[in-house]
Each structure stands twice: as structure tokens, then as C-alpha cells.
Amino acid sequence: MVNYRYLGNSGLKVSEITYGNWITHASQIENDAAIATVHRALDLGITSFDTADVYANTAAEEVLGEALKGQRRESLEIFTKVYWPIGPQGPNDQGLSRKHILDGINGSLRRLGVDYIDLYQAHRYDHETPLEETMQAFADIVRQGKALYIGVSEWTAEQIRAGHALSKELGFQLVSNQPQYSALWRVIEEKVIPTSEELGISQIVWSPMAQGVLSGKYLPGQPLPEGSRATDDKSGADFIKGFLRDDVLAAVQKLRPVAEQAGLTLPQLAIAWVLQNPNVSAALVGASRPEQLDDTVKASGVILESDAMTAIDEALAGVAETDPAKTDEASLKGRPTG
Secondary structure (H helix, E strand, O other): OOOEEEOOOOOOEEEOEEEEOOOOEOOOEOHHHHHHHHHHHHHOOOOEEEOOOOHHHHHHHHHHHHHHOOOOHHHOEEEEEEOOOOOOOOOOOOOOOHHHHHHHHHHHHHHHOOOOEEEEEEOOOOOOOOHHHHHHHHHHHHHOOOEEEEEEOOOOHHHHHHHHHHHHHOOOOEEEEOOEOEOOEOOOOOOHHHHHHHHOOEEEEEOOOHHHHHHOOOOOOOOOOOOOHHHOHHHOHHHHHHHOOHHHHHHHHOOHHHHHHHOOOHHHHHHHHHHOOOOEEEEEEOOOOHHHHHHHHHHOOOOOOHHHHHHHHHHHOOOOEOOOHHHHHHOOOOOOOO
């Protein structure tokens, strides 16, 4: 079963293994399989579910809503996001304007079939909308009871600090950030995490297995496994390309004895590693089959000894990305056009 952690300095507890449906729902797998996987997550004690309006152009929210239908609402923590272009992708179907945020929350509530969202997140920073306008819209949503908590995703330390200050003035508080984070992608450690710790904000991290590379199934000098994420454009093949260098894949293979010594599989080791960071509240995981979650949840509650953490650092030295500027690169300088 899964352990729970507080989200930032709020009183909300979330499952430290959180189910995310980016890529899978309404895209990679059929709806019946998606629903079965969500039900397995519930059976294993996962109560937190993360989605976004942009996933499968709103269809992923609908699938998650169908999968959670009939569950006790008070026992769930449902997260979604707003920013990327959705629907017909008109001029106001994107960004963090007041119009798009208010339209966005209403659309997400309808598709998910709920009266409120537990955590509503700014999917990226919007350089084309005044931050004051964005934060005022979030404040109104909280006051209306349509969202209980507000978070962000892939914001820089400076953006988080500015957003946090405005949120306090407006009577609510940012509680979370959702960045990419894994033993191979550590760009938030130098600036984002210290700032977040200071402000009472925690991380809900995506891609803790580096798009599956930390599972060890991709071997240096070998063809990509058939049916793997790296061979499927619908499964995020573009995102994984940067990790598919032979030096990275060879380094990952050095983690096998570390995992064996800890009594873990490589995927479990990868997830347990991100959960060792006290500023991480949850690791987002996806699954295309229910049984995949049976393995994943065993990372919950694992405490890695210091020698294991050192061995991981040594194995991945020189290939793990640590440049904090990469966080700024994830923060688009202009809105996407489609």
C-alpha cells in the first residue's frame, strides 16, 4: 500500500505515488484498459490522480472522470492543469488569462464530473498575461470553491517567488510545483527546491523514471525494444530522445547492483530515489496495464541507505543533467501556437 505526504505546508495529504494519465488515457490505451488501471490504483491505496485539460485535447479528463465515477469524492485528490491550447485552439483557448482560466476550470469540472478540483495548476508560466491577472483569477476560483488548492508546473524559482507573494496578498497560497525530476534530470535542485522549501511549496514530480530509461530496458548499442515508449510517437517518443545516448544507457546499467542490494527493481529504485528528497510530496507514475502498478507502488515507504544514494550519484556522474537553466528553458517565452 501507499504512504501519504502533506502537500507543501498545507493540511492536504496526497499519496506519494500519484497516478498520472498523460500519454496513456484516450491516446495510448483503450478506455476500458484505462479504467481498469485506475481501479487497480485505487485498490493499491493510490488516492491522488493527476491529469490536464490538454492531455488528448481534453479527452483524458473525460476518461479519468469516467474511471472515478461512483468513488467517494472526499476520499480522492484530483489534480488538473490549465495553460496549453485546447479545443479548436482559438486565440483565447490557451494561456493564463482570466478568461481562459475561468473557462478552463469550468470545462475541467464538467469533464471530470466533479464539483471541485483539489489542486488546480498553472501548466506553464504565461509571459503574455500579467501575473496579477492570473493570480487574481486563481484567487476567485478558490473563493468560489471550484478549486481547493493552487499549484504551478515548471516555473522557475523567480516565478515561484513572485507568484507566491501575490497569492498571499490575495488570500491564498501556492502549495506545489510540478517539475520533471529524476536521478537523470536534477535541474531543480540548485534553485527551485531551496526556494520552494523556504516558501512552504513542495514538488509533485513527473517522469521519475526519465521516460522509462531508468527502468534499464534500453540497452547501449542495442535496437530499441519493440512497443516501447521510444518507438511510439503517441507515447512521448520525442521526450525520451535526449536520454537515449549510449553513455546514459551504459550508466543506467551500473544501477542494477545498487537496486539488487536494496532489494528493488530498477523502476522501484528510480521512484524511491526521488521520494528521498523531503521537498517531494509525490512522484507521478503512469501505467498502460494494471499489473504495472503492482510493482511501482512497492517504492512507497522505501528508505535508501546513504551508501546507495552515493552509489547512484557515482553511477550517473557526468550524464545526469543538473543545469538550473534548463528549468528556464521549460518556461516558454511565448504562448504555443498549437
